[in-house]
Amino acid sequence: MRIRPSEITPEPVYRARRDFLAGIAGLGAAALLARPAPAEEVMNVTLVQRLQYKRNARYSTTEKANSFSDVTGYNNFYEFGTGKEDPSRNAGSLRPRPWSVVVDGECEVKGRYALEDLLKPHALEERTYRLRCVEAWSMVIPWIGFPLGDLAKRFKPTSRAKFIEFTTLLDSRQMPGQRYAVLDWPYVEGLRMDEAMHPLAILAVGLYGQVLPNQNGAPLRLVVPWKYGFKSIKSIARIRFTERMPATTWALSAPQEYGFYANVNPEVDHPRWSQARERRIGSDSFLSRQPTLRFNGYGNEVAGLYAGMDLARNF
Amino acid sequence: MFKMNSNETLRWIAKPIVFLLCLLPVGWLLAGLADLAGFAQWPSASLGANPVDRIQDTLGIWGLRLLLATLAVTPLRELGGWQRLIAFRRMLGLFAFFYVSAHFAWYLLVDQGLDWRLWVEDIAKRPFITVGFTALVMLVPLALTSTKRAMRRMGRRWQRLHRLIYPAAILGCTHFYWQVKADIREPLIFCLALAVLLGWRLYRSWQRAGRGRAEKDSRQDQDPARPRLPVEPLTE
Numbered sequence A: 001m002r003i004r005p006s007e008i009t010p011e012p013v014y015r016a017r018r019d020f021l022a023g024i025a026g027l028g029a030a031a032l033l034a035r036p037a038p039a040e041e042v043m044n045v046t047l048v049q050r051l052q053y054k055r056n057a058r059y060s061t062t063e064k065a066n067s068f069s070d071v072t073g074y075n076n077f078y079e080f081g082t083g084k085e086d087p088s089r090n091a092g093s094l095r096p097r098p099w100s101v102v103v104d105g106e107c108e109v110k111g112r113y114a115l116e117d118l119l120k121p122h123a124l125e126e127r128t129y130r131l132r133c134v135e136a137w138s139m140v141i142p143w144i145g146f147p148l149g150d151l152a153k154r155f156k157p158t159s160r161a162k163f164i165e166f167t168t169l170l171d172s173r174q175m176p177g178q179r180y181a182v183l184d185w186p187y188v189e190g191l192r193m194d195e196a197m198h199p200l201a202i203l204a205v206g207l208y209g210q211v212l213p214n215q216n217g218a219p220l221r222l223v224v225p226w227k228y229g230f231k232s233i234k235s236i237a238r239i240r241f242t243e244r245m246p247a248t249t250w251a252l253s254a255p256q257e258y259g260f261y262a263n264v265n266p267e268v269d270h271p272r273w274s275q276a277r278e279r280r281i282g283s284d285s286f287l288s289r290q291p292t293l294r295f296n297g298y299g300n301e302v303a304g305l306y307a308g309m310d311l312a313r314n315f
Numbered sequence B: 001m002f003k004m005n006s007n008e009t010l011r012w013i014a015k016p017i018v019f020l021l022c023l024l025p026v027g028w029l030l031a032g033l034a035d036l037a038g039f040a041q042w043p044s045a046s047l048g049a050n051p052v053d054r055i056q057d058t059l060g061i062w063g064l065r066l067l068l069a070t071l072a073v074t075p076l077r078e079l080g081g082w083q084r085l086i087a088f089r090r091m092l093g094l095f096a097f098f099y100v101s102a103h104f105a106w107y108l109l110v111d112q113g114l115d116w117r118l119w120v121e122d123i124a125k126r127p128f129i130t131v132g133f134t135a136l137v138m139l140v141p142l143a144l145t146s147t148k149r150a151m152r153r154m155g156r157r158w159q160r161l162h163r164l165i166y167p168a169a170i171l172g173c174t175h176f177y178w179q180v181k182a183d184i185r186e187p188l189i190f191c192l193a194l195a196v197l198l199g200w201r202l203y204r205s206w207q208r209a210g211r212g213r214a215e216k217d218s219r220q221d222q223d224p225a226r227p228r229l230p231v232e233p234l235t236e
Helices: A011-033 A039-048 A068-073 A086-093 A115-119 A148-154 A249-253 A299-306 B006-037 B051-080 B083-111 B116-125 B127-144 B148-154 B156-179 B185-220
Strands: A100-105 A111-114 A125-132 A137-147 A163-168 A188-192 A202-207 A221-223 A236-242 A277-280
Touching: A068 A137, A100 A115, A111 A115, A137 A148, A148 A202, B006 B051, B006 B083, B051 B083, B051 B156, B051 B185, B083 B127, B116 B127, B127 B156, B148 B156, B156 B185
Parallel strands: A100 A236, A137 A277
Antiparallel strands: A100 A111, A125 A137, A137 A202, A163 A188, A163 A236, A202 A221
């Protein structure tokens, strides 16, 4: 069979078509939920279309954000495969709605919450953050979310709550990468309580003004911009307040290479590569690396959290 | 109409085909670069969001694949009886060297961006880079002595020198294994293939040694009726 050049769909057209279809998929989910609608489901409809938010300029960088296709096409999300393009190919099997999150541990209010109920009290804001991967590349991403601390307070953590532990969904039918024990599933991450309460730490539900694409950690993910990207856990199914430091996935997988803190630090190299510089994905000067900043450039805000700590030992 | 004998077929048809096949990954990367630079629209050759790493990885993996292909020639000849495969061994080896060199050059010139202090630090400080670099250094004398003339002039020493491909391949696979973060499945496949290729050689030399001993014994037994086993040439 011969295919004439005129029959081949030009790239901009099929890209737009894919984006449109991805949007429709979300709308389809919304339509299912939008039967004669109680209040929560109306909320859900607004969620899957464009999000309502205010821009937070104070906590946003003015650097140029990466394109939507970079942000959604180049991801580390091993639950959908270990290649950078695997998540965008495979994350269609995730069903981010309906979704519920278990909140438990050292807190007074606990239970299983529908995503809508969890999000309802929070006003969304847009924050453009730098994201620095431990693999020495970086992006700039306009997230939509709200401060993690605001959510944590609602559950009244007790005086014994020293850490928050987050767990990703465990379901190998939705997350085919979990069929292989590349990591010890489910993915677990955590923050010290004071880190979690810091205003820069957010829970994100969207990016680029729309609901999170599956490959970016739908429907709810953490974003901690001063730490390496692997701390910012995706598709959160459980939030637990704990007294002891959580055993986190990468630190368990290779303790000599990944620590609990994982603060971005150009002076502390990964044992196998330098962390002094990073490649900014999609930048005009992608051929050269730019210097990595301490705490990913958020040192003024967060350095105080680590006063007196040896950051080379607590890497 | 013209007729070709099998040597001519090999020289004018089979070898050029293999040569072009070995160049395919380069062509693919060039198409990707053209797409990236906007000279052409080849989205299927796209190098993705991180073209520097993509090119780096592609060159490295093809270097390793071709190194293993080179090592597979002798076993396939003996097991499959395809004697003529030897005609491709040098080409495969030189292409392996080409891809490994390009992989290293890309790392130095583009990934590290021409800063020689970083090169020295990186090569010395990071074992997986040290290991990969050592493998490349081992391949250099092999590439330099790949001509027929060098082969003739060096005689038995050529054979001995070219055994460097064994440690080079082991270091190459180690380099790959060490470089991945958690998903070791692909490097494990390479390691396994290498283990089979080297294991077969060990088995053969053990077998030969056994035969050699048997021969010696039989000579001591003064058994002139027993024929000497033919020693087959290992090189082209």
